[in-house]
Amino acid sequence: MTASDSGRLGELYRAHAAGAVRLAFLLTGDRELAEDLVQDAFVRLAGRLVHLRDPGAFETYLRTTVVNLSHSHFRRARVERAYLARVKATIGRRVEPGADRGLDDREALWQALGRLSRRQRAAIVLRFYEDLPEQEIADILRCRPGTVKSLVSRGLETLRTQIEVRTGE
Amino acid sequence: MNDLHDDLRELLRRKAEEVPTQRLMPRSLARRARGRIAVNALAVGVTVAVFAGGLFAGVRTFGAAHDVNDVDSAGQPPSSAPSTPPAVSKPACTGGQLRATGSMEGAAGSREGGVTLTNFSDTTCTLQGRPTVELLHPNLNPILSGITFLPSPPGWKVDALPKPAGWPVVTIHPGKAAFVRIRWLNWCPDGRAAPLWRLDIPGGGTVDVANGFDELGPPPCNGPGLPSTVEVGPFEPLASSGSTG
Numbered sequence: 033m034t035a036s037d038s039g040r041l042g043e044l045y046r047a048h049a050a051g052a053v054r055l056a057f058l059l060t061g062d063r064e065l066a067e068d069l070v071q072d073a074f075v076r077l078a079g080r081l082v083h084l085r086d087p088g089a090f091e092t093y094l095r096t097t098v099v100n101l102s103h104s105h106f107r108r109a110r111v112e113r114a115y116l117a118r119v120k121a122t123i124g125r126r127v128e129p130g131a132d133r134g135l136d137d138r139e140a141l142w143q144a145l146g147r148l149s150r151r152q153r154a155a156i157v158l159r160f161y162e163d164l165p166e167q168e169i170a171d172i173l174r175c176r177p178g179t180v181k182s183l184v185s186r187g188l189e190t191l192r193t194q195i196e197v198r199t200g201e
Numbered sequence: 202m203n204d205l206h207d208d209l210r211e212l213l214r215r216k217a218e219e220v221p222t223q224r225l226m227p228r229s230l231a232r233r234a235r236g237r238i239a240v241n242a243l244a245v246g247v248t249v250a251v252f253a254g255g256l257f258a259g260v261r262t263f264g265a266a267h268d269v270n271d272v273d274s275a276g277q278p279p280s281s282a283p284s285t286p287p288a289v290s291k292p293a294c295t296g297g298q299l300r301a302t303g304s305m306e307g308a309a310g311s312r313e314g315g316v317t318l319t320n321f322s323d324t325t326c327t328l329q330g331r332p333t334v335e336l337l338h339p340n341l342n343p344i345l346s347g348i349t350f351l352p353s354p355p356g357w358k359v360d361a362l363p364k365p366a367g368w369p370v371v372t373i374h375p376g377k378a379a380f381v382r383i384r385w386l387n388w389c390p391d392g393r394a395a396p397l398w399r400l401d402i403p404g405g406g407t408v409d410v411a412n413g414f415d416e417l418g419p420p421p422c423n424g425p426g427l428p429s430t431v432e433v434g435p436f437e438p439l440a441s442s443g444s445t446g
Contacts, residue, residue, distance in 0.1 A: 041226065041230075041231065041234055042225075042226045042231075045225075045226035045230070046225070046226070049226070050220065050221070050222040053220050054217035054220045055217075057216065057217065057219070057220050058213055058216060058217060063219075063220065066220070071227070071229075071230050071233070074226075074230055074234065075230065075233045075234050075237050076237065078234035078237055078238060079234075079237045079238050079240075079241040137208075138208075138211075138212050138215065141208060141209070141212050142212060142216065145209075145212075156209065157213060160206065160209045160210050160213055161210070161213040161214070161217065188205060188206075188209075191205065191209070192205055195205075
């Protein structure tokens, strides 16, 4: 890697890493895992910088790579078990008696989000955090726009059901 | 419905804000990126090398097959140069520019030698490929059966000499000569009259072999009922001639 390549990668990292880590965090619910995924994504894309004609397209490539890497990580049972163990520990720490109701509701929704399938969660994060249109989400998830609509709809339905169950408790 | 959408947007925004925005690229990332680029470059290099090797092997295989199969249904070696024209600016030699003399030596029941083609014109010309050889009855009618023509390697290869410069294109300056290796076996029945030899030149025309083959006589009949075999090599420079490739 030449000095100019390294400098360019550094610039891209400063410009896009934070947003990518946030996306990865919302997809995985795990800060450390999100950091690792984004670094992996940058390493992957570093080899393609010379072919990148439109610098504006880097963010799209990065977003797609982060989503794909998060899916790959979740496919590995070992990582998934570790993630679930961390989530369990987090729930134990954060759901404390006396916490204010708004924070409690948000945590409940966050936990419910974490229980969605990874594709439903990705579709909802890309739709409600990244505000991407269905076609763009479909490109990232490699499916049809109709499938995206279904993933979002079913994900929302699951979230709603879980919130209602919790409210009724 | 909209409440849940708003709650989700608010939740995701708040959660995302837990991640700090300022960050510098870790040194380990630059190191890993360099490694990735090196691996990519290596993969590209290996791919190119494998492709080039395959292409080279394919071309060699095709060339070898071309050599072996360069015998038409009548058993004749090709009458013309390979399908691609010679990459030279000199014109192809024609039969009218050449004089052919033969020479043969006896060897284990066969006759080995060749035809020397001398350019007696005042124009430099080139030869490439193999001549078509015809054997003629003494009355000059062609012998149409009982002979199998096969391609043979050039003399320089048989003698384990280095490949002449410019080969397979052979450039013959005026007064200089090229050579075609001939190996001849099994002329039946014993005592059968020796044929006359004629070469079709790829650039056009024919040239008759003036003398030389009849000094030693034809090869013995080692396989009665079997065809005579004539192996014909490609044009090559005559070592003592000073012809150039």
